[in-house]
Structures are given as structure tokens and as C-alpha cells.
Amino acid sequence: MVGFIVIAAVAALAFAVINYYGVKRKDAGTPEMQQIAAAIQEGAKAFLVLEYSVILKVVVLIAILLGVVVSPTSAIAFVFGAVMSASAGWIGMNIATISNVRVSNEARNTKSLGKTLRVAFRGGSVMGLSVGGFALLGLALVYLVFGILMKQVSPENLKFHTNWLGISDIPFTMTISAYALGCSIIAMFNRVGGGIYTKAADMGADLVGKTEAGIPEDDPRNPATIADNVGDNVGDVAGLGSDLLESYVGALVSAMILAAYIYFSRGGIEASLVAKLIYVPLLVAAAGILSSMVGIIYLLVKKVSSNPHKELNAATFVGAGLTIISSGFISYFIFRGEALQTIGFSLGAFSPWVCAVLGIISGIFIGQLAEYYTSYDFKPTQRISASSVEGPALTITEGMSVGMISVIGPVLILGIAIIAANITAGLYGVAMAAIGMLSFVTVTVSVDTYGPIADNAGGISEMAKLHPDVRGITDELDAVGNTTAAIGKGFAIGSATLAALSLFSSYLYAQAGENAVHGADMILNMVNPLTLVGALVGGALPYLFSGILIKAVANAARKMVQEVRRQFKADPGIILGTSLPDYKTCISISSAGALAEMKVPAIIAVLTPLLTGFLFGAEFVGGLLIGTTLSSVMLALYTANAGGAWDNGKKYVENGHFGGKGSDAHKAAVVGDTVGDPLKDTVGPSLDILIKIMAIVSLIAVSIFSKYNLFSLLMN
């Protein structure tokens, strides 16, 4: 079985290599295009190198702590997870900065929307395949080396062990939790750092270039335009890839951990069954990767129509459909004949499959809802555009209303999926629903990465002054990318919620420790003041986190605005196109701003559960996790959808409605878009990570602070 999993992961990575070189061998266009692309690539690489150098110190510190306090195997798994996640982010950024110019050139050479779409999607698929491949390969290797070879998944080892500090844990659950933490740490820095970078550059470029100087988007005269394009790669590619990789790993790990705890707590379960419960998530993931590969191939070989959105959806649906079919076979053939009623599987061998399908369907519905609330093809966004006629105040008000209303739908869908999955297969079913939603992550990340590649291609086409028809093609692909981005965000939040809830279930098991066999200690008592206060603090935490992020973007954007103004003032030739702006200074401002500002939010995310755990104990942290998860989900949905709706509300006006470009409605819509930018691209995505990283950190540390915390010390 492990062989099949490894083969699927390696096949994905091999396919990624094929697509990587398939894109790379394409012509990169005119010297001017290559020069622009090189500047973007150089900026993106420089930022990731700086960012990774900061992360390296954090990774080394945490690895040492884990090695000393928990176990050397967890330290190794942690580093392994970090390396896998960082690799996916790096490769994604790399292929995105190679693809952008080639997409632009394909449009220039062929004037064909379909052929250009194919190059952009092939580039995006490298990131998708890397995310799926690296995540699964890493986890499969951890399972193989630590689980099988070091016998951590042997029945005799699936019980609590006590280390030299007196801390008890199940070694296998700790090892894979540490692997997930490694992924989370990278995701946190990539998402937060990338999010601050990209919005500081974007806002800086727009506020002076477009609004004050009257120059259009992606104009080479704008000193911040290269930084803006760099931001797409470090934020929307590396950040998003690491984020979804982390969710994917988190979902898989939570199911595997739950399987181990179920075996420990229930007793009377065959060892062979628990082994299946542990590796089935990996098998479903492997099937999802192979299905996604078929979806990707489908789009790459078929004759592409002139409707890019439909084509991208088709690739996703092929991947999702095949995942549903293949995971059904896996579920049936693995679990048939097993005594599943003992572990609460109400639909027999198909129980895990039903849960996975619930996850897949929920993901699709949540994506569709996100599209409904953020696409200008539908009323909510059109109403924001209409409100813009009356000025920016109503644009903001209407957008807030759309964002707030948009929260209830996905939450109800998640609620139904959670209850149905729980009835079908207990907490393990909830984890399987998360896995289902993320099982075809390879194709969804491919589609998501296509967006920033197309966006960059549009930028290069503009900057290189390519023929208007070429710019029309890249603009159209870019517009589709905005919609796929909004759907992707809905998907990311939904999957993060399910993954976080699964991890929270594992936390309850870990908190109960050896008492989990009695069941009663699994209950989190909300009447307990510690739990209640923990929930209150947890509810407030995402607001603190988001506030700091918005301030960080504003700080960096302010510096960018000042620099762009300074350059325009110092050299009027920049605007006239007779002299080149200093792009590098703007890139440095974004880089420095992001690197300086990302530390505090990241530290808050990692240290809050630790600090409060050591002060107030596990009950408080349990409440904290519930509060943070609930609050973050609402805030993430609100910010992502409001921001997306403001963005597309502006685009609707720009498409010639309510006066179009240059109208007062447009000016108001631009204000809405600018307000929404840090919400949808920095805050929302970072909240996904916040809930997962806090759950993972708590899961790892609960056995420590359950034993050592100030509150217990004082009370006893």
C-alpha cells in the first residue's frame, strides 16, 4: 500500500518536472519581455531567499525544542515537513516566474486564447503537482520510516509513552503532528509575509500611479509595478501553495491521529483495522492525486474553447469526479468484511467514502457560493457597483453587507457536512470529509496558480507594450483568474475549518491522555470559567491578528507611496517615459516591510496557545481553539468575500457600467477595492493558517502544558 502511495506522489512530481520543462523550453519572447520577466523573477527569488533565511532560524529553534522536550523523531519529522512545504513554495514561485513571460509570448505568437490558457495552466499545474506530490511523499515517507520501519504504528506502540520529562504522548501521533507543524510554520510565514508584500506593492502602485499620476495599471513608468508583479508570485503562488499544502497535510494527519486515538481509547479493535484507518487517508490522497493528474492532462490535450472559466472548471470536475469514483473503490475494498460497527461506521465499508464525498460536495458548494457573492455575473457584486454611483461610503457599506451575508451559507454547508460525516463515521468521518475536500488539491492548486501567472502575463504584456490584441487575451485570462482566486479562497477556508476541527478532536484526545479510554475526559466543559475565558480570548484573537496584519500592510504601503511619489518628483522623465524608474528600491521596500512586519503575527499564532497553555492549562487552550476557530472562520469568509466582491465590483464598473472608467462610480469602486485588498489577500488567507497552526501547536504541546502549568500549580 505504501508503495502505491509513494508511486502516486512520485508520479505527480515527475509530471511536475515534465510540465516544468514543457513550459521552460518555450520561447520567452522579445528581449524587452525577458528583461521585465527577469526583474520580476529576481525580485521574487530575492524575497523568498530573505524570507526563508528568517524561517530557517525559527525552524532550527523549534526543531531543537522538539528534539529536547518531545522526541528526536518529532524534530526530524518537523524539519522534513518544513523542507517539503518550503520546496513546494519555492518551486511554485520559480515556475510562476518562468511561465508568466511565456504565457505572454504564447499570446503574442498564436493570438489564441486556448493555446495561451494551456501554457498558463501547464505552469500552474507544476505548483499543483508539487503541492500534492511533496505533501504526500513527505507524509508517506514519515509513515514508512517512523511508522513502519521504526514500528510506531505497531499495535504495541499505539499507546502513551512517557519521556524523560514525564510528558506522555503516542509517539506516532506526535511524529506526524510535528510533520504537520513543519508545513504550518512555512505556510504561516509564506502566507503572512507574501500577503503583506503583495498588498503593500499593489496599494503603493495604485494609490500614486493610477490615482495621482493618472497612469494605467501595470504601466512600466510606475516604479512599484515590478514589485506588484513580484507580490503576485510570493503571495498568491508561494503563499497559497504552502497554505493548501498545510491544509492537505493537516487533514491527512488529523485522520491518522484520530485513528490512533480511536484504537487506544476504544479497545477491542483489530490491529489490522486500525492500520487501515491510518493508511486509508493516504490511499485516498494518492487516488486524488492520480485523478487530478487526469484532470490536468484532460485540459492540456483537449481542444480548448474560448471560455477559459469553463475549461478550468472542467479540469477540476474531472479530477473531483475521478476522486469520488476511485475513493469509493478504495473504501469498499479496504474495509469490506471488517467489524466497522465497533468504531461507529454506520454505513459499513462505504462510510469513509461517504464522508469524503460529503467533503468534496461541500467544497464545490462553498466554491460556488464564493463565486456567487464575488463574481460580477451575479447580483451581490452588481449591487456594490450600483452603490458606487452614490459615492465611496455606500460602496463600503454595501460591500460589508455582502461580505457579512456571505458567511452564513458556507457555515451551514460545513455544519451539515460535519454532522453528516460524524453520524456516518464519527470524528474520523469529519477528518475524512476534510480529506475529501482536499483530495483533489493538486488540480485546485493548479487552477489557483494559473491566476497569478495570467495576472503576471497581463502585466508583462502591458509593460512590454505588446499589441492590444495580445493584451486583450492576457487580460481575459487574468479576469478568469480573479474568479478562480475567489473560489479557491472559499475552498481554502472550508478545508481549513474541517482540518482544524479534526485537529481539535485530536487535541481533545491528547488532552485526555491516558484517560481517553474513559471517554468522559474528552468533554470540553464550556461552563468551566477557564474554558469560557479561553473561548472569549480565542474569539478576540483573530481580530488582533487581523488588525496587526492590516496595519502591517498599511505601514509598508505608506512607505511605498512615499517612494513612488519621491521618484515621480525627482525625475519627471519617469512619467514621460524618457527615463526608467528605480524598481529595485520599491522591491526592497516591500521585502523589508513584509519581513519586518510578518514576525509579530507569526509569533502570536505560535506562542499564544503555548503561553496560555503554560499559564492556564489545557482547558483554557481548548476554549481558545474553539473561540479562535469560530471567530476566524467567520472573519475569513467575510474578509475574503467582501474583498472579492469589492474587487469585482470595480471591474464591473470598468467593463462599462455606471459610467465606466473615470467616472465617479469608478473612483468610489476603486476605494472599495483598495479597502478590500488587504482583507481578501492578506487577512483572510492568513486566518486559515492561524486556526491550523494554533491547533497543531496545541496538539503537540498539550501533553506538556497539561502537566506543567501555572494555574494548576497555584490551585494545588
Place this chain on the structure above:
Amino acid sequence: MNYYYVIFSPIEALIASQLEPKAFGAYMARGSKKGSAERLMFAEVAGEFGDDFDWEYAKAKCVTHASGEVKHSVYLSIYRVIEHIPLKQYRNVYLVNKDGSTLCLEAAPYTTPGNWRGYGLYKEHCPVHPFIVSSLEPKALSDYIINDATKKITVPAIIFNDVRVIDFNEKEDTGNIGSMFERDLDHLKDCIATVQNKKDKITKTVDRSFDTRFSYQIIDNGIYIARGKEIIFYPMLSADQIKEVDYDWGRSANFF
């Protein structure tokens, strides 16, 4: 070589310069040091005509600097300019964006607008600036403004453009028309109704100061320069033509 330019929006001025038209437009929009960003319209004129302007002064002052840098501008007159410029002196008209990008419009024989609907909306630029509605087509309008002796007020010359008219019942799908039709639509309809219903009401002022809401997107058939009994017509390029001729100007002017 010296060029002579008459700026007719946002100010009225005759300027000598050693800069070619597009470079002059860029210079006037952005300045050399102050970092301004100003939209303007001007026409090139063949110089050294009549005795209303000091051409000798222009020739003496508009010379290359000792550093070798060309002379950007020498102001010859800053008011009552166009009334002294014969129409035969006019060359091309240039529309300059805030970022300095400049589009050239060439003169063409005057024709009655093909889309004439019994009334026209007009934005006057020089020497006065209102946004008006009139029952007259452009040539008749200029004749009315300049030569109608029955009126108390006339001007010796005028520069204006006709304005695109949207479907007033379809306020959503307007196309890119800037801030033209966003507010006071009822007032505009009233003004149109007035000139349509009252035969003695030839023109009606919609807005006395409309410059901040004017944009090149709302120019309908083109720009008209009239003096005495004569008129010159500068057809506005269609969006497709702008796309081919100067797409980047079109982007800066919010056409695309």
C-alpha cells in the same frame, strides 16, 4: 525650429516652443520639475501671422539654452487668443492626458453629425466653458454663438466638442463615459426638453463649470473650432481606431 501652440483647455494661451507637439503636450502636462499632472488640449498653429502677437519677441526668446537644451515654452498671450487666430493657421489638435501621453487629431471636411437626433450636447472649451444643450447642429451652433446679431452676447471665436448621448433609460450599461451622466440626469433631461419644446430656446446651459467632469471619453463626433463664418472639424477617433493608433493613450484616457 519654433512651433506655435494655442492651448484652449484648461487655459487659453499662445505659446512658442522648440518642442515637437507630443513632447510639448507631455511637458505641459507634467512640467519639468513641479511634478504636476494636468490634462490639456491644444492646437498647433502656423505662426507669424497678423500683428496681434509679438512674433519677433517669440523668435528672440524661443532659442536653445546655452546648455543645449531646447526652449520649452515662451508665452505670447494668455487671454483673448483664439479670436485673433485665423482658421487657416490651425494645424492638428492634440489631446493630452494627465500622464503626458498625447493623441493627435487631424482636420477633416465638416459634415452634419450622422447620429443627429434633433438636439446636441456640447462642451464649450474656449473662451467660455459651459456644458450646453442646443437644437442646432455644430456648424449652425457656432454661427449662432458668433454671428447672431439678435443676441446680446456673442463671442468672436469658439472651440467646443459635441458630447455623446447615452440611452437615458439604461443607466447601467453606459460604456466608459466617465462622470458625464451620473448626477443631475433629470436636470439634463429638462434642459433637452426645453430646447426641443420651445422653438425660441436655441441653447440651454446645463452646467456653467463642467471642466472637472469632462473627459475625452465623452467626445462624440469631434472637436470644432469656429471663427467668423468658418468652422474646422477635427473628428474624434473611435475606440477601435485609438486601439490601433495609440492604445496606451486610450488606456490613460480610460477608454480601455
